[in-house]
Amino acid sequence: MWPILFGCLVPTAVIAYTDYKRHWVPNVITIPMFLTGIAYAVYQDNVADALAGAGVAFLIGFVCFAIGGMGGGDVKFLAGLGAWFGLSGVFPVILLGCLIGVCWGLGKLVKAGRLREWAADLFRGLFLRFVLNVQGAASVSKLPDDIAAPIPREAVPFGTCLALAAWAVWALATFS
Secondary structure (H helix, E strand, C coil), rough: HHHHHHHHHHHHHHHHHHHHCCCCCCCCHHHHHHHHHHHHHHHHCCCHHHHHHHHHHHHHHHHHCCCCCCHHHHHHHHHHHHHHHHHHHHHHHHHHHHHHHHHHHHHHHHHCCCHHHHHHHHHHHHHHHHHCCCCCCCCCCCCCCCCCCCCCCCCHHHHHHHHHHHHHHHHHHHHH
C-alpha cells in the first residue's frame, strides 16, 4: 500500500491541484512517477504488465493529444498511471476520468448558460456529417497549438479528472 501511495497517489494529488489551478501537469512529477512505477514493477516482477499499461495509456493519450483534445502533460500522466496500475487497471482509471471530465464539462456549459447552444451545434454537425455526408460539419473545440495561448474557457483540467479517477479506482480495489 505504501509504495503506490507515495509513488503514485501523492504525486497524483499534486497533479490534480496544479492542473486545476493552472492547467499545467508538470514533467517534474509525471516522469519520476512513470519511472518509480516501472521500478516498483521490477521489484514486484510485473514489468510486462506495467510496460503494457504505460504503453497503451500513452498511445490513447497521444491520439487525444494529436487531435487537440488534451495537453502533453496529460499524456505523460497517463503513462505514469499505466505504469502503476498496469494494463487491466489503467482502463477503469481512463474510463472514470473521462466520465468525470464529461460531467465537469457539461456542468461548465450549464453554469455558463450554453448547454442548449452547444448541444444544438453538436447534433446539427453530426446530422450534417453522418446523414448528409457534409465534410467538416461536425467540429469540436480543441486546445490551442501555441502553449502560450490562453486556455479556452470550456476546457476541463483532464489531469484533475484522471487524478480523481485514480484515487477512486485505487480505493475501490484496496478497500472492497
